[in-house]
Amino acid sequence: MLYGSDVEELQELLSRMGFYSEPINGLYSNSVAQAVTRFQENRGLAIDGVVGLNTVYEIRKLVRPGQEISLNEAIKSISPNLVTGTIGFNVCFDVPNTGSYKEQINFYQQIRKSCIDEGMIPLFASEVNEDLDIKNKIQYINNLQPTLFISFNQTTSESINYFKGRFSESIIGKQIAEDLSKTLEVEKVGKSSIILKETKSVGIVINGKFYQKFNVDSIIKSLFNSLKNQFES
Numbered sequence: 652m653l654y655g656s657d658v659e660e661l662q663e664l665l666s667r668m669g670f671y672s673e674p675i676n677g678l679y680s681n682s683v684a685q686a687v688t689r690f691q692e693n694r695g696l697a698i699d700g701v702v703g704l705n706t707v708y709e710i711r712k713l714v715r716p717g718q719e720i721s722l723n724e725a726i727k728s729i730s731p732n733l734v735t736g737t738i739g740f741n742v743c744f745d746v747p748n749t750g751s752y753k754e755q756i757n758f759y760q761q762i763r764k765s766c767i768d769e770g771m772i773p774l775f776a777s778e779v780n781e782d783l784d785i786k787n788k789i790q791y792i793n794n795l796q797p798t799l800f801i802s803f804n805q806t807t808s809e810s811i812n813y814f815k816g817r818f819s820e821s822i823i824g825k826q827i828a829e830d831l832s833k834t835l836e837v838e839k840v841g842k843s844s845i846i847l848k849e850t851k852s853v854g855i856v857i858n859g860k861f862y863q864k865f866n867v868d869s870i871i872k873s874l875f876n877s878l879k880n881q882f883e884s
Contacts (some may be wrong), residue, residue: 653679661702664710665690740878742766743797743852745776745788749805754862755779765871776802785845792850799827799878800854802846809859814848815841824853827877831855834873835865
């Protein structure tokens with residue numbers, strides 16, 4: 652039987668995502684293989700129970716590009732309380748390094764809790780007090796390919812932006828922005844900003860004093876309901 656620290660890390664990652672519930676002991680048992688097949692099925696991979704190149708690639712997509720870190724570090728972006736075997740929407744959040752450290756910590760925790768309550772997986776383009784330039788954020792989001800990307804922008808004026816170019820616009824983004832604009836009672840505006848234009852995933856930018864005013868639970872619930880309606884349609 653295969654065994655080792657890398658198997659232990661794999662067990663921990665699968666456990667955190669809800670695919671594995673047996674002891675984390677570093678042994679590649681039948682239970683681990685079954686957990687891998689469930690993960691492969693969920694990610695649309697060939698289902699063989701073997702952690703081959705394609706499966707490793709899917710796992711590495713959780714790791715920020717350019718950083719040599721282990722699976723244990725990648726687990727930080729997975730909700731530790733998501734215990735169901737069904738993975739819901741992956742939503743990536745970009746929270747700028749503004750406001751006090753306490754405000755940032757509270758905001759991240761509120762997002763995580765609200766996402767867990769709605770059955771969504773929260774991912775973050777950067778950590779608390781971490782500054783990443785726009786190119787690194789776009790690269791991370793494109794490698795991750797989340798269901799939805801949300802960027803918060805600390806401004807005095809309030810609005811919701813979705814991608815709208817000269818000849819095209821994001822239909823799903825527009826609908827999500829419209830639903831969210833009703834929830835927050837702010838205007839929705841089509842924009843062709845770099846982060847909306849160059850990210851492959853559907854993206855929304857929330858402008859305003861989000862630390863002070865916006866209710867995180869309301870935002871997450873609106874996003875979940877809007878995504879659900881879009882996919883059902």
